[in-house]
Amino acid sequence: MPSAAPASSPTADFGPALLEAVGIHTFYGASHILHGVDFRIGPGETVGLMGRNGMGKSTLIRSMLGIVPVREGRILAGGQDLTGRPSYQIVRTGIAYVPEGRGIFGNLSVRENLVMSARPAPNGSTDWTLDRVLATFPRLAERLGQAGDQLSGGEQQMLAIGRALMTNPLLLVLDEATEGLAPLIRKEIWRIVRLVRDTGIATLIVDKNVAAVSAITDRNVILVKGTVVFEGASAELDAQPDLKHRYLGV
Template sequence: MLQVEEIETCYGLSQVLFGLSLSIAAGEMVSLMGRNGMGKTTTIRSIMGLTPARAGAIRFGGRDVRRLASFRIAQLGIGLVPEGRQIFPNLTVRENLVAAASNRLQSPDPWTLDKIHALFPRLAERGANMGNTLSGGEQQMLAIGRALMTNPRLLILDEATEGLAPLIREEIWNCLSMLKAKGQSILVIDKNVEHLTRICDRHTIIERGRTVWSGTSEQLMAAPDLQHRYLGI
């Protein structure tokens, strides 16, 4: 579904990604891991066209998207849950959910407001509240719900549970497990190796803007030295 091949991305004269590659198949859940500052968010921004890669290839559904505008890439079926959530603070919870809702790809069983409320009952309770009055956990639920309302072929989550209370984290992980079981393709960034290895099919680890390892959960769990080298503090 998604193929990222040898991309290079810069911020001005500062290069961040150096020939980075990763891939995601339909129905697969893949993690992107690495220490802070190694290029994970820049990778997501490159995929979404927010910080365009200057070299390499990015294909989604077989189509070259590296030079497309961000909104065109989103319209092709990529839903982003960005780092920091970035919900609309001056819109209500309901307005946040319906603002970008669409079913451009004609899914036979699309996400609706009722289904999002069933997934996150707290959003139904807070429907009339403004976005900036929600807790961090509620904002993350809202950001996920907003992305799902676009009925994406691929869901990308940047720092899925960062800064959330333990109970809310568990709720988010349970949500992701349910989405995977439904066949949703997912690319997730997070620091919780235990949860990632429990629910993801494959993992890509990056170090200083380069792909240094890619493999299955079983392979990652069998290599504690690898975890210490690239993921330990």
């Protein structure tokens, strides 16, 4: 359980990493985006990844998931070195990805979006069934037959999270899950993220709302220009307003 780890001890041993980057360098064409980033997240851990726009947060996630290639460094997932492997092999170690922009299949129905990629966890457990996901997101239950592109932004976000849970993940990666949503919907998304975290699923959260992130995470990492400039517990971050001001602009 995440709550078992004291928040004041960011280096607490959470066991072998679910997902780990070791000294990775990533390029988009000629531009050097990540400069030797180390990052790890262990079972049940809740980690916030922070930084201003364009600092490399999404690129770090996409590099670790094998969506964009790393030029140097290693990617480990589920205890194996999966550097250079296709993303489907990396996420099959128990990772679910909710991308920025949600990545809903607009030409598939809500039901199809949910069941298409459903699978048991690596250990075979199937805690998250269609029924449980629909009980968690009653709005989706009312729209099962509708095409994905007919949903509102908030509903699409719920669908993206529901779809991720259908893969019975050990780690949920949320990239800008509340972006562009109305305040009430944001609140609902945060409620669900807490709920997911409390079931023991590790979560990696990228979000512009620093206060909302640090309120939920055990540990936070700040990226500036593709380099990790801070790593520490939420309390540690809250105690250093100048740090937040300098690196996050809040």
